[in-house]
Amino acid sequence: MIIDDWLVFLLLFLAPVLSSIPIALVYKSDKWTEKLPYLSVFGIFISVLMSLYIFTSFPENQQYAYTWIPDLGINFVLITDYLSCYMGVITAVIAFFIAIYGLDYMKGDYRPSWYWFFFNLFTASMLLVVYSDNLFLLFVGWEGLGAASWGLIGHWFRDDDEIAYVGVPKRKVGPLELSWPPSFGGWRAISTIRFGDVPMFLAIAAIWVLAGNLNISEINWETLFLNIGAAGTIILLVCFLMGLFTKSAQVPFSEWLMTAMTGPTTVSALLHSATMVAAGAFVFIKISWYIKPWELHHVPGLEIVYIIALFIGLISGLYGALAGSGMLERKVLLAASTMSSIGLMFAVGAASFWIHEEIAGINLALLVAFWYMAVHAFAKASLFLVSGHLIHATHSRFSCGGFEFGKRMKIPFIVTIIATTFLVGIPPLTAYWVKSAMDKSMEILWHEHHMLLPIILLILTSLIYSAIMARFLSLNFVRGEKPEHEHLEGGGLMKLGYTMMVSVLFILLYLIFTNAETKGFVDAGYASVSFAVGAGALIAYVIAVYVPRLKVFSRVPGTFFNDRMYLPFLNDYIMPKTGFFISRIVQNYGNRGIDGFFNTRVIPGLFGIISKGIRAIQTGYLKSYVKIVLGLVMVFLIVESLWGLGL
């Protein structure tokens, strides 16, 4: 090795953060905030180099431990297993491409310091999550993701530009106005994420105590689960999964991802498609990798957990695809499709419980989930970047642009075609092979475990998904309305960013055919069922390109889907109404009541009465003192006589 391993990791995590501190400090100077973003991008570039260095030169499955709080088992433990090595490179490379794009996209923004600081903090946190083997260290990165996501979604905090909103302003459904400003998007993101993070933190603490170890690869999961029994296993893992589901915006926690589209498009591309929301699925794959659930069928309760994950994934997949089918906002449509894809990652990851098939020593289902994540990351990030460019070019966040427009925007047009077709599983493009293996996994569930529903849901999702991706292409470049504004010049770095991004899909295709472990994908691709699904996806794609909007469906169910099946009511109506109702009771009755009793009314009043009474006695007239004494004597006599009577 040329450099020590600790230095590599230090540079990997700290270079992005340190390189963004100068710009954060000079926030007042316009001159410097124009120049310093290049430094921030350079910091991410160092991370790219380091991740590549780890990928190529570090031995696989090696643990690197550096002390933190050694007595308690909290340490900087990093691991270079298959998942980390690949995902590290993916994260750093995507972040780097998006950062280059961002140099152009964020030019002239009103708070570049904030943006670049959180963007780089995010990159570092994500890398920490990816490489970490220690659960506490992972959680530090995890919280970094949450905080950075909050900062970036709410980047345009002024809420004064309609282009940053989600939903149609002033459009009301029942008591709700279905439109959300950026500052609200940020608040909702962190509140939802936190709702899952704390249970996850508890699960980590429980693992810490009950397994006596925090390193994912070292924990003896079988003993742990057997010791805590069925109820313990279910509660522990469901708590852990809460963190993953909220981060990955699975049903019913998906709303935050939709309103997260109020952030800059670069943020949507990096956080809300490629990395952060995928982190939930990534961690799920990672722990399943070490739990090895397919060997633990004798552990009570574990199957229930995997069934929960399987169906939440599948339902989110279908929900996202259906919701996307009614949407017109470019980014929200992509967000819904992202949620759908991540649902599929969860589903196939969870299928690992029932699948014993291994390729090159890796469980098929987990491998599929991971590769789908990789393909999805590059394809979806490209699409987001294109839509960001389109928003700049047309001044509209709603899909618009006909074929004429498409011809003038050749590069984005071509990139969109490549990204969508490579993503939806049209043979023989990249995602087809991965999706085929996914179909195969669900087929195993059907044939060997009599679970028919998963494969039905998967195929249905795949077809609708293909259609909504085609719809995105069509509405923006082929058959959409003519845009009101067109600013087609410039955007060189933006084009460079998404062109580089989309070209990685070709590399992935090459890797699928050359890597040993993905040979199973190719085999699965030649199966007839996979081919039928692929052909179905192609047909759905072609139809949707020609008929992106059906008049018959535009009101019902189009509006219903566009309004995300009215799930916002849970987040915007039921939850806050309940919360504020409790707050009102607590404040108006609780606090005012106690305050009144102790501080302002009852007790001070009583003191007043008593002291007034005592003062009233002290009149100074002999007559009144004699009266008091006589009165007391009378009372004494009455009591005495009553007592004498035996009462």
Added chain:
Amino acid sequence: MTLAYFLLLPLIAVVIAPLLSPKKATYLSSFAFLLPFFAILYGLFGGCLGKVHLASFSPPIGEFYLNFDFISHAFGLTICIVSAMVALFALPYMKHRFEEMERNAESEFRKYIFLYNLYAASMLWLVYSGNLVLLYVFLELTLITAFLLIYSYGYGNRKWVGLLYFVWCAVAGVLVLAGIVILAFENNSLALVVLMQGGKVSIVAWAFIFAGMIIELPVLGPHVWLPWAHAEAPTPVSALLSPLTVGLAGYVLLRIALIDYSFIETYRMPILCYAIFSSIYAGFSVFKQTDFKRLLAYSTVSQMGYMLVALCLGPFGLIAVVIQYMSHAFGKSILFASAGGIITVHHGLRDLTKMGGLHESIPAISNAAVVGFLNLGGILTVGMLGEFFILRGVVDTFLRPESPSFLGWTGSLPIILAVIFMFILSVWYGFWTIRKVFYGKPKDTKRLEISRYFYVPLFIIGIVSVLLLFPPLSTALIQGLNAITGLGLGGAMP
């Protein structure tokens, strides 16, 4: 024990600072607390443990001495850095306040800085007191100085509020004193070093001290004094009162718990439920406040609930008491100071309904407030360790089969969920407040030039709070705490 000499510096500053001009006095006070801060930091690594004898008294009082251990260091560290930074922040703030009150800034500042330094120094000495009588003396001294500060420089009906604060805390003080007296006769000494060697705390003594300290802490019920006092106190005082003083009640409880944990063990469930309920209750109250400082005060009640929860959760819970105190102190001092910044810059603006979009005019203060709420929520700051240890305490106490209060997973589910919700609520109200105060459509679109005193000290506190999560600081601190008998893995108690 050179550290003892450093502890003298704040006391020297008490005497000298009033003789100087406001600016010099401020710097002197700040340095008088910063130097001990660095000395304590050094002590964390050098293992500066032991005691410094002060005086000896006949039984049942026993020896007066300064007690150096990691608990005192952790509290002392926090008190020093917060006091030093708030002293800097107070310079422009108090000048502005005196102008507002139409008083002579120069001469009032002398009185103020005397009280301020005495207040902060007595807190610092409280945590290093090795004898409960000495501790009590400093407890009362903090009460009197804080009372005088509120009474003289507070807002609104400050005299009434000052008296309110005084009466409540005096009641608390008397109860604690009663407890200490009983303790003295039971053990024939009040020196911690003697008490730690198998000292007994009877139920009655515990009950008195506990009752007193939950008034001071405070939890639901007696908490009503706190929003008044913290909201109406001059902001630098709020920024010590809320972060440092009330948490010292937790410190006292922690010391007593380390002597004899039986009371907590006997009444664990009722105390725990009360504490969780109190914390959640106060968390909900936050949403209905219209005054920014009052809002922060309710958040303090909620956070003090954390400390009481932690106290019930065995050896790791007791470490969490210490960490929670630190993270709350960092977060809340930043937040109160940012509230003070808004008051000064925006001409007395405290009403939440009139706020919104303030980030536009005061970005630095706004960003500091974010760091403050990150501390309260336990995100990327030392508070994360606090939450982690509380959660570990829950698991240790209720889910470990060897534990006497083992409840099993289904049995302890209500407690688990309640604790989880308690943590969630802090982040909810924190970021909800940030949005309401700082984001949204700006009403004032001009960026204001503000004095550096209003934000640089806050960021320094913020940086300390982040550094304390990572090595080498957290390594030294947590390992040190963990090694103390009764805490963490050194816990002899079940």
